[in-house]
Every structure is written in C-alpha cells, then in structure tokens.
Amino acid sequence: MNKLHFFILALGVFENTNGVSIEKDSIENAIKIEDAPFVAVVLEKNSKKTWYLASILSEYWLLSINGYLTTPGSNVTVWTGVDVLHSNGQEHVVDYIISQELTAKTDTNYTQVALIKLKKPIVFGDKQKPISLAEPHKKLKPGNKVKVFHYTNIYFSDRSTDEKKPLKLSSLEIVSSEKCNSRLESYYKNNTDYSDDDKITITENNKMFCTEAVRRPCLPDFGSPAVFNGKLVGFSWFGLIPCGGYPILFNNINFYYNWVMEQVPELKKRSI
Structure with a gap:
C-alpha cells in the first residue's frame, strides 16, 4: 500500500509540574498511567x-x-x-x-x-x-463510545520522535459500516494512488470496527487500546487525514x- 500523507498539527509546548515539556494541545485530555x-x-x-x-x-x-x-x-x-x-x-x-x-x-x-x-x-x-478481553458475544453498536489510550497524535511522523508526550485519553464513537464505507469511498475518490486491492471495505461481520473522533486528537498510535465498559474491545491500526472527516479503524477483539x-x-x- 502506498504511504498515507498525514497532516501535522502545529502544537505548542508547556512545562508540567514535573518539569517535562509536553504538548499544549494535550492539556485537556492528558491522564496518569494509573488511569490505564x-x-x-x-x-x-x-x-x-x-x-x-x-x-x-x-x-x-x-x-x-x-x-x-x-x-x-x-x-x-x-x-x-x-x-x-x-x-x-x-x-x-x-x-x-x-x-x-x-x-x-x-x-x-x-x-x-x-x-x-x-x-x-x-x-x-x-x-x-x-486488562480483560471483552467477551465475544458482547457486540459494539453504532453510537457506542470507546475510550482510546495513546501518546502521539499522528502515526508515522509523530511516532518516530523522542519528544516527551503524556498518556492521553480520547473518546471515539462507533459508526455503522455503511457510514464508514461512504467516508472511505469519498477519500479514495480524492486520492487516486490507491489500487482496488488497497481499498478497504467494512462489513458488519468484519474483523474491524469503525470510529470517528468525538474530541481531539483523532489519530492515536498504532495498537492504541480501545476500551468499552472496562474491557479491551480493540486496538487501532488505520486512520486518514484530515482529522474529523474520515474514519479510524480498529481491530475487533471479538474475532481474535x-x-x-x-x-x-x-x-x-x-x-x-
């Protein structure tokens, strides 16, 4: 698959109480590791x-x-x-x-x-x-909100640095496969470097579930855990830029x- 072109947010920094410079954008949703x-x-x-x-x-x-x-x-x-x-x-x-x-x-x-x-x-x-895995018979539904825990905001550019980044919590909403596929198809129409084999289609019985951001940042690290009702329900693996306009996909624990x-x-x- 061709590399995705990601939009990089311009972030300021501030000094936290421990004297560690971290992102200004992360103040509102930074958490302690004891919370996850x-x-x-x-x-x-x-x-x-x-x-x-x-x-x-x-x-x-x-x-x-x-x-x-x-x-x-x-x-x-x-x-x-x-x-x-x-x-x-x-x-x-x-x-x-x-x-x-x-x-x-x-x-x-x-x-x-x-x-x-x-x-x-x-x-x-x-x-x-x-953390315990969610039971296979408990299915996520459109409208459910999962908690996603991560450090960085964007995949390739952000994850390769050694910046001091705090653990964060973001809320993402499960969307239907129809809505997800519509958003994906819109993206592919505007990005013609994808072949038919590269394109992803979500089905109700797929090994993935689809989300959209409820609050920033909307693109977590690869493998960021998604939690619902205290159980691990998935982990992130795919997202598109610009933020908020396209879905984020997660591996579904049900199938593993x-x-x-x-x-x-x-x-x-x-x-x-």
Whole structure:
C-alpha cells in the first residue's frame, strides 16, 4: 500500500509540574498511567523510536498489532508504567512474539495481530495491571463510545520522535459500516494512488470496527487500546487525514478472542 500523507498539527509546548515539556494541545485530555495501567509501549531496541502500543493481558503476555514486529522479537523492547513517553517507566525484555497472519482480502496485512511474551513477569501495581478481553458475544453498536489510550497524535511522523508526550485519553464513537464505507469511498475518490486491492471495505461481520473522533486528537498510535465498559474491545491500526472527516479503524477483539485464549491458556483461569 502506498504511504498515507498525514497532516501535522502545529502544537505548542508547556512545562508540567514535573518539569517535562509536553504538548499544549494535550492539556485537556492528558491522564496518569494509573488511569490505564494496562497500556504498554513497544520501542525499537537501542533507540527511542516508538513502534506500537500494546495491552497487558497477564504478567507475561501483551497483545498488539503485528506490523513490523519480528519473531522472536529481538528488535524491540517493552515499557510499562509510562506516564510520559521517553521519560519514565519500567523496561522489559521480550522473549518471543506469536503472530497471527490473516490472508483474506477484507482483512489486509494491517489486521495482523501479535502476542508478545516477556522473559520475566511484570510485577503488578498501581501503574502496571492487566486488562480483560471483552467477551465475544458482547457486540459494539453504532453510537457506542470507546475510550482510546495513546501518546502521539499522528502515526508515522509523530511516532518516530523522542519528544516527551503524556498518556492521553480520547473518546471515539462507533459508526455503522455503511457510514464508514461512504467516508472511505469519498477519500479514495480524492486520492487516486490507491489500487482496488488497497481499498478497504467494512462489513458488519468484519474483523474491524469503525470510529470517528468525538474530541481531539483523532489519530492515536498504532495498537492504541480501545476500551468499552472496562474491557479491551480493540486496538487501532488505520486512520486518514484530515482529522474529523474520515474514519479510524480498529481491530475487533471479538474475532481474535479464541485465538488469544488458545495461545495463552493462563487467561482462561481468570474471570474474563
């Protein structure tokens, strides 16, 4: 797929109470990691380049999108308990990565998911806790609002820097597949560099769900967890610019639930 061209917001900075310079735009929705202790950051090893976000499922396992993650995972490191990106947190060594590759055209390579196994267990506390997966029978409906946790505002340009960015909370509303496809088709008409194979179509039974921004910022990191009623329902993987005019797509946990449970039997012991 051709690279998307993203619009970069012009942001000011301010000094927070800890003396860390962070974005002015993020004041209204910056939160503490204690409010989302399941959020983890996947960084390229020996650098500060952010690959993705992940969600803590247990003391050894995290869930994210696959993308450029490699097996056994020697190219990345995981950080938990991060209030401000590149400023604090606890580092973890990756043991290996299990990837589920999907080949159907309606899935595309972007919907691959990955389980990240750590070499040593996470010590749970106020800043590091697991989140449960939403039960498969509980379906999201248009109009539902999901909470999305992220650090950066835009995918490619923003995620490759080492700026100090606070954890943020955004609210996104689920939209119908019809509305989503209409918005996508409008985008493709104005961006002719997409081939038919590149174009995405959402169906009611797809492995994705579609959202639009209720408040800024509207494009979270790859793998940003989406939470509904306290359960993990998905993670972000695709978005378009300009903000507010086009949808943001999330992998739907419903379609990966059984696979995750098969790979991580210890999760079955918990009340999900």
